Amino acid sequence: MDDTLVRAAGCVLWRRSPVSGDLEICLVHRPKYDDWSHPKGKLKRGEDPLAGALREVAEETGYTARPGAELPTARYVAGGRPKQVRYWAAEAVSGRFTPNSEVDRILWLSPAAARGRLTHIRDRELVDALHRPAV
Numbered sequence: 001m002d003d004t005l006v007r008a009a010g011c012v013l014w015r016r017s018p019v020s021g022d023l024e025i026c027l028v029h030r031p032k033y034d035d036w037s038h039p040k041g042k043l044k045r046g047e048d049p050l051a052g053a054l055r056e057v058a059e060e061t062g063y064t065a066r067p068g069a070e071l072p073t074a075r076y077v078a079g080g081r082p083k084q085v086r087y088w089a090a091e092a093v094s095g096r097f098t099p100n101s102e103v104d105r106i107l108w109l110s111p112a113a114a115r116g117r118l119t120h121i122r123d124r125e126l127v128d129a130l131h132r133p134a135v
Helices: 049-061 111-117 121-131
Strands: 006-016 023-030 035-037 040-042 063-078 081-095 105-109
Touching: 006 049, 006 063, 006 121, 023 049, 023 111, 040 049, 049 063, 049 081, 063 121, 105 111, 111 121
Parallel strands: 006 081
Antiparallel strands: 006 023, 006 040, 023 035, 023 105, 063 081
C-alpha cells in the first residue's frame, strides 16, 4: 500500500428552505462513482484546507458558501492510499447548480432524508455533527 496521505476537504453545505424555513442539506451525485456524498475534493499543493473546501463546494455545486464550525475529519483508504478529508459546516449564500462532468445532480434534503440518501456511513455521521455546532 502506498502510504502517501491524500489530503482533501469539503463541506456539509446547508441552507434554510425557501418554502418552509427548515434546514436542508445539499448532496451531490457523482456519476463516476454513482454515489451521493457531500461536496469535497483533493487539495491543491499548498492549499489551505478551508479554502480548498470552499473551492470544491463552488466547483461541484455552483454555490458560494459561508463557512462555519469545523466538523469531524474523515479518515479512510481510497485506491489503496490513506485519505484524510477535513469538513466544515457551510451555509449556501448564493449561486446556482449547473451539471458538470464531476457532479450531474444535487439534492437539497432534510437532515433525515440526507442521512438516508448518503452512500457512505461515514458521511451520515457528518449530518449528525452539523447539529452539534451552532449553525
